[in-house]
Amino acid sequence: MSGKTSRRESTEVVVIGAGPAGLTLANLLRQAGVECVVLERQSRPYVEQRQRAGILDHHGARVFEEWGLADTVLAGMPQETRFEFRVDGEQRFLDVSAITEGRSGRLVPQQVLVGRLLARLLESGGDLRFEAAEVTPHGVGGAAPTVTYRDAEGRTHEIACSYVAGCDGHHGVSRAGVPAHALTTYSHDYGIGWLTVLADVPPPGFPLMAITAHGFAAHFPRGPRASRFYLQCAPDATAADWPDERIWAQLRLRLADKDLPDGPIGEKAFVEMRSHVVDPMRYGRLFLVGDAAHIITPMGGKGMNLAVADADVLARALRAAVREGDEEPLAAYSATCLERVWQHQEFSRWMTEMTHEAGDESLAGPFRRRLARARLDRLFTSGPAARAFGDMMAGG
Incomplete structure (x- = not known):
């Protein structure tokens, strides 16, 4: 990596990517007292204005409640209780809250979620670095990984860490950096x-x-x-x-x-x-989170929710590893997440085929x-x- 004088530093966890997965994970790690640095290749305005999905399901909302972040994320966000299916012009309604004993989701547009999590992370003293170019994880298969990048001024940085969280999407550097033989990829068009x-x-x-x-x-x-x-x-x-x-x-x-x-x-x-799913969602000390590990169709609104669920599982596992020396939850991370991922992939497939083929x-x-x-x-x-x-x- 060329550029101005390198800067070397260290942290417990490097989080690559500041989308819903990365910002959720970083905020949960802050709550858990685990030090982290977040690297994002885009600018802050780009991240805050990026438009995506907008439904946070009941489980996703519970994650933020359990970590004490409900006031940050959910304040003023209306509940989504009913859905309309309009079949050949005929209206039919399902009240999800009524049939699930009150377990309704929230209307939380992704840019609102990202903006709130970003602001909370910075206000709490979190380390979030925008316009980080040429981000590259090194040595993730061993015991002492590092991550290098070049900042907006052209300076190069090397961050030594204990773990790397790849939250940079399907086309990001994290998944691409895993040897092909180490992952099995499942796809459906x-x-x-x-x-x-x-x-x-x-x-x-x-x-x-x-x-x-x-x-x-x-x-x-x-x-x-x-x-x-x-x-x-x-x-x-x-x-x-x-x-x-x-x-x-x-x-x-x-x-x-x-x-x-x-x-x-x-x-x-x-x-x-x-749809794409990689198995396992881990390679050595690199953990894939959200879209870096799985892509799901928008039907059912599960993409953002799976990212939040992955971040919850990984934050709890990293807290156990860093603060208690217990790496068993990290060893179970991939299997724990993939159980939910496959359930939601099946739901999305079922719903996609039903709503399209029925018409x-x-x-x-x-x-x-x-x-x-x-x-x-x-x-x-x-x-x-x-x-x-x-x-x-x-x-x-």
Whole structure:
């Protein structure tokens, strides 16, 4: 690594990445009295403005409550208790809070969660370094790992540590730095695409998913005057295929709402409807957290929640290792997290196939369409089926 004079330092844990996984972990480690340094390659404004998912399930909310961070994360965030399924224009509602004895989630847009966790970490004296370039873990397979990076002024840094937490996503340096032979990767491609649109239009009363022969659509709140829309599209679709006029026409058609107002579109993006899981979520003293270890489709809203759950498990394990000399929870980290990961992957797969195949016959044929309709109908006619759905939505 070239540049100005190197600086050498040390800490207990280096956290790579300041998204939901990294910032949750760093805050939990601060609460546990475990020293850490967080390295983020992007600038602070970029991190704070990045738009992503927005539902924190009951389990995710409990994590912050149990660590004494509820006032930081949950204050003013409304509960999400009901969901609307609009099937060929017919409204059907599920009250998750009612069928799970009050275990409802919260509407917490990711940029709000990130902003609050970031502010809390800095206010509590946490060490968070933005614009850290060329971040590279070294020696994670041994007993004395280090992490090097170059700061915005061009100075190089080397941080000696006991553990490294890779919270930098699917394409980050953490997972890429693990030898290929050390991981087994499981992948699934759903054969569909999603166009996601953030627009300045009034949000719906409840999160809404529409099942129609014209393709899947969804409308979710993202604040008092903002909405997030999703539209099923071809896997290879481009922005040129979806001008604003087509977006609003298809939303009105699929949502069966000819009066849906349009408004300024602040963001268009395409979502790869694919799932990835790596096993194990650990290599030596490097621990993969959140998207670095697993990617899940947005259906069911579990990506951010799995990141929070991983961070909770790892923070407890690191506290035991650093403060009590007990490394057994660290040895169990991967197996503990993967049990939840696979449960949520199955829920996301089940829900993705049900909501898409129940509408669009071209995806899997008429037989599968009728099967999907039967699964969907069961949510509204069978108490046990509704409770099973509610349990997974709540974080199971």
